[in-house]
Amino acid sequence: MERTPSKTWRIAVLTSGAGRGSNLQALYEYFKKHSLPVEIAFATASRKDAPVVQLCEKLNIPCYILSPKKDKDFENQLLELCQQEKIELIALAGFMNLLSSSFLEKVKIPVLNIHPALLPKYGGKGMYGMNVHNAVFASDDKVSGVTVHLVDPQYDNGPIIAQVKVDISDCKSPEEIAAKVLEIEHQTYAPVIYQFLCKYYAPEK
Numbered sequence: 785m786e787r788t789p790s791k792t793w794r795i796a797v798l799t800s801g802a803g804r805g806s807n808l809q810a811l812y813e814y815f816k817k818h819s820l821p822v823e824i825a826f827a828t829a830s831r832k833d834a835p836v837v838q839l840c841e842k843l844n845i846p847c848y849i850l851s852p853k854k855d856k857d858f859e860n861q862l863l864e865l866c867q868q869e870k871i872e873l874i875a876l877a878g879f880m881n882l883l884s885s886s887f888l889e890k891v892k893i894p895v896l897n898i899h900p901a902l903l904p905k906y907g908g909k910g911m912y913g914m915n916v917h918n919a920v921f922a923s924d925d926k927v928s929g930v931t932v933h934l935v936d937p938q939y940d941n942g943p944i945i946a947q948v949k950v951d952i953s954d955c956k957s958p959e960e961i962a963a964k965v966l967e968i969e970h971q972t973y974a975p976v977i978y979q980f981l982c983k984y985y986a987p988e989k
């Protein structure tokens with residue numbers, strides 16, 4: 785699809801579980817601050833009491849309660865929403881479930897994920913949130929980081945789009961690592977998404 789000067793890319797942001805939403809907020813603020821033609825057309829949360837629901841209200845972003853675990857037809861509903869809303873990219877931000885190959889084929893748009901470590905280390909089933917930082921802390925690693933990658937039907941497995949290293953040699957707990965890494969996540973995801981959109985939808989020469 786070609787981007788015309790008046791075109792605004794429409795993206796959806798998926799969260800799950802407790803859905804804190806700090807990455808969603810960082811995306812929103814970055815696109816706004818830099819007046820970029822990217823709109824978060826909707827977000828999803830898996831529970832109506834997730835903090836991200838209130839955040840969406842504050843930011844005026846439509847938020848749908850859709851749970852990959854509770855809603856049997858989760859992927860069909862998501863597909864329908866993406867089509868209805870003319871979504872051009874899905875960004876996972878704290879979304880802890882798999883998306884099937886059938887969904888990824890049908891939706892026909894790129895799906896990106898942010899992971900709080902340097903993949904392929906500390907990725908895979910069960911490696912999310914504090915589990916990642918606990919494992920990194922238990923290792924001898926002096927460096928952790930952030931990975932943005934394309935999503936395929938396996939956990940943390942798709943092609944890597946960007947990685948940023950974070951020096952954790954001074955971190956005295958997994959929580960300190962988490963805080964340091966999260967700060968870099970907030971600086972990384974939005975520009976990477978924007979650059980990805982520019983390249984992916986660049987008119988062919």
Ligand code: GAR
Pocket residue numbers: 799803804805806807808877878879880898899900911912913916966969
């Ligand atoms: C982020 O640290 C994100 O990298 C991680 O969940 C957190 C969500 O925080 N995602 C994963 O671990 C995926 N494997 P947020 O709700 O404040 O954006």
